[in-house]
Amino acid sequence: MTAFARIALTTCVTFALLAPSAFAQASGEGLYGETNDRVVTKAGFILIAFFPLFILTMSLIQWKLEKRKDEKKAAAKSRANDEIWKGGW
Numbered sequence: 001m002t003a004f005a006r007i008a009l010t011t012c013v014t015f016a017l018l019a020p021s022a023f024a025q026a027s028g029e030g031l032y033g034e035t036n037d038r039v040v041t042k043a044g045f046i047l048i049a050f051f052p053l054f055i056l057t058m059s060l061i062q063w064k065l066e067k068r069k070d071e072k073k074a075a076a077k078s079r080a081n082d083e084i085w086k087g088g089w
Helices: 003-021 037-080
Strands: none
Touching: none
16 A cells, blocks of 8 residues: 555544544534524525525636637737738848
């Protein structure tokens, strides 16, 4: 086994063993407190709203970057076809 594989395996096993007691108190409640149906429903609605907004945001960023790349390509092509840059002195 390589050193990386050994470290990765040890890390995964350690996390798996420590995960159940990570934030639990004596009563079994986590950091948030008591979790009831209302809390779970609100968390679900937050997730339902988050993912489409995240996808929209990332898509708009990608669209803007692609548009910028296409403009750079068009400008480079325009410069390559310009008569000023052909012919030397």
